[in-house]
Amino acid sequence: MENIDRxxxxxxxxxxxxxxxxxxxxxxxxxxxxxILADGYTPEHFFPYCPREYFKExxxxxxIMRELDHHDADILCLQEIGEEFHRIHLEPMLRNRGYQGxxxxxxxxxxxxxxxxxxxxxxxxxxxLTDAFKIVEKELASCTDFDVDxxxxxxxxxxxxxxxFCKLRCRKTGKFLNIGTFHLIFDxxxxxxxxxxxxxxxxxxxxxxxxxxxxxxxxxxDMNQEPHFPGYQLMQNGCLTDEDKDFFRRRVDxxxxxxxxxxxxxxxxxxxxxxxxxxxAYKEIAGFEAPFTCHEDYQALNxxxxxxxxxxxxxxxxxxxxxxxxxxxxxxRPKSYRTEPENYGKEMFIATLDYLWYGSxxxxxxxxxEMIDESKIEQFHSNPNIVFxxxxxxxxxxxxxx
Numbered sequence: 338m339e340n341i342d343r344x345x346x347x348x349x350x351x352x353x354x355x356x357x358x359x360x361x362x363x364x365x366x367x368x369x370x371x372x373i374l375a376d377g378y379t380p381e382h383f384f385p386y387c388p389r390e391y392f393k394e395x396x397x398x399x400x401i402m403r404e405l406d407h408h409d410a411d412i413l414c415l416q417e418i419g420e421e422f423h424r425i426h427l428e429p430m431l432r433n434r435g436y437q438g439x440x441x442x443x444x445x446x447x448x449x450x451x452x453x454x455x456x457x458x459x460x461x462x463x464x465x466l467t468d469a470f471k472i473v474e475k476e477l478a479s480c481t482d483f484d485v486d487x488x489x490x491x492x493x494x495x496x497x498x499x500x501x502f503c504k505l506r507c508r509k510t511g512k513f514l515n516i517g518t519f520h521l522i523f524d525x526x527x528x529x530x531x532x533x534x535x536x537x538x539x540x541x542x543x544x545x546x547x548x549x550x551x552x553x554x555x556x557x558x559d560m561n562q563e564p565h566f567p568g569y570q571l572m573q574n575g576c577l578t579d580e581d582k583d584f585f586r587r588r589v590d591x592x593x594x595x596x597x598x599x600x601x602x603x604x605x606x607x608x609x610x611x612x613x614x615x616x617x618a619y620k621e622i623a624g625f626e627a628p629f630t631c632h633e634d635y636q637a638l639n640x641x642x643x644x645x646x647x648x649x650x651x652x653x654x655x656x657x658x659x660x661x662x663x664x665x666x667x668x669x670r671p672k673s674y675r676t677e678p679e680n681y682g683k684e685m686f687i688a689t690l691d692y693l694w695y696g697s698x699x700x701x702x703x704x705x706x707e708m709i710d711e712s713k714i715e716q717f718h719s720n721p722n723i724v725f726x727x728x729x730x731x732x733x734x735x736x737x738x739x
Contacts, residue, residue, distance in 0.1 A: 343400060345713050345724045346731075347407045352622050353704040362703055362737040364510050366458060369410040370557040370693055372520065372631075372729035373401050374721060375417040375448045383635045384728075386718040394422040397726035402430060404726070408706070408733050412505075413453040414518035416559045417727075420447040427451075441466040441499040449499045450518050450558065462513065463504035465546065469522070469535040470497040472542050480604055488603055490531055490593055492524045500539060502546050512738045514700075515547035515554040521568075523561045526678035527592040530585040530600040532561060533568040533577075533608065540572070540610035550612045553699040553738065559691050559729065564626050565675055572694055573617070576609045577601065588678060618693040618702045618734035627708040629674055630691040633728035634719040636682065685719060687711075693734045706733040 376394050384392070391397055405413065413436065418427060420442050428438055437456050442449035454461070470493065477485050502517040519539055521532045540556060547554045562568035567581035582601050589599040601608055619626050674687040695702060709730060714720060720728045 341723055343403060343724060344407075346400070346404060346709065346726075348713065349709050350707040351704055352707050354622055354702065356701075362735075364507075365703060365735050365737040366412065366507070366514075367408075367410040367733060367735045368412045368414065368516070368555060368557065368693060369405070369408055369731060369733045370414040370416075370518065370559075370691055371401075371405075371731040372416040372559045372691060372727060373397075373418060374727040374729065375419045376422070377419060377446055377448045378417060384633065384719075384721060385637045386634070387721050388723060391721065391723050391726070394419055395426060397721060398422075398426050400724070400726040404731055405431075406434075408731065410733060411455045411458045412516065414450075414516070414557050415453070416450045416518065416520040418449050418451055420449060423449065423451065437461065439464050439466060439501050439503055441468065441501045443468060443497050443499045444470070445495065445497040450501055450520050452501045452503055452516060452518055454503075454505055458508055459505040459514070460508060461503060462506050463546075465502040466499075467502070468497050468499045469519070469539070470494065472500070472538045473535060476538050476541070476607060477604070480607075483604055488597055488600070490524075490528045490597055492522055492528045492531060496522050496524060498522050498535065502543060504546070507738070510738055512699075513553065514738075515543060515552060517543045517546075517554075517556045519556070519558040519560075521559065521561045526588065526681055529562070529566065529568070529588050529678065533571055533585070534600055534604075536560065536562075536568050537571055537608050537610050540612055540615075544611050547696075550614075550696060551698045552696070554612070554696045555693065555700070555736070556695075557691075557693040557732075561690050563676060563688050563690065569692075571608060571610070572615060572692070575611070575613065575615070591679070612696050614697040615694055616697045616702070618695060618736075619705050619732070621697075621702050622705045622734075623707075626689050626692070627730075627732065628689065629687045629708065629711070629730075630689050630732060631729050632687050632711070632714050632720045632725075634685040635728075637718070691729060691732055693732060695734075695736065699739050700736050701739055702734055702736050704735045706731070 431453050436453040438453040440451040500519045505514045543554050544550050585601050586599045676688050
């Protein structure tokens, strides 16, 4: 193990805009989003291919810091951070590196999200530590005919997902940046209508927080929805199509009590947002989203008959996710994956779940960090492992104010 090159996870190319000469803009700043995998989401039987000495948060922490140090971003948006891990390990280490942070913990479990910013570049002007439950409940209060307790799925209260919003002042330009991070509900894809409601509510919240859709704003984090899911389409287009609504209805019919119908049929007015020129950084620069941002095989069903066999069985390369060949682009597109919700847990999970969205009225994206070549992961079977410390991959983008 000691001979393994720990820099493999950092061997990634930088992609720049065709409008950009390749040189950093004088006023540019960089943003990283990274789900670092909390212990609270990793029972002992998960990821049997991962050496147990690299299984816990504090054991993976040195490699997480190697990546953060290497990419050296001005702003860090981090998800799945254990409360104790944050207090003992992450916050002191980042503070010593010149960052100031805001951490929001879920009321339902000791896991949170955080935004850290380099104090030499930005100063904090406004902050909001909240969660999806509060934001959604506040909006539903104005829906007079909607019975919250009778209509919302149980996951609304069982899995309260934290969020952080802040307004930063750039010390170079004097301009303000509004940025938010989230980790949306997963719930085994049983409540996609709820996670999309959380997403649209968060977008409306940041627009109000910023003072209008034309003010600089960035929303990033783990959306837990792939590009062919309705939540992505809502972010991209500001609203849902009839096909998106049918997608919700099929999932609800399969997984929910008939007394709690699909949310899009009860409160359709809340499935939209007002950030008219919202763009995805990766799609804007590369012409398509990252081929994957999460690579895991939590049960290793295709490798080990049981977790007990993990230590004595060889790990063959395996790819069980379906490749998505539907999208056409003039640029050379790497293979990407497309998972159908009902197949989760039945095959290796390789999916695009994490994004950097920005309002393009006052910000331009100049470049993004290309996703790692999948062959570099395959030698360890999947993530997490000794080199890749989370099941998600770090993402980074460079922006400048207009």
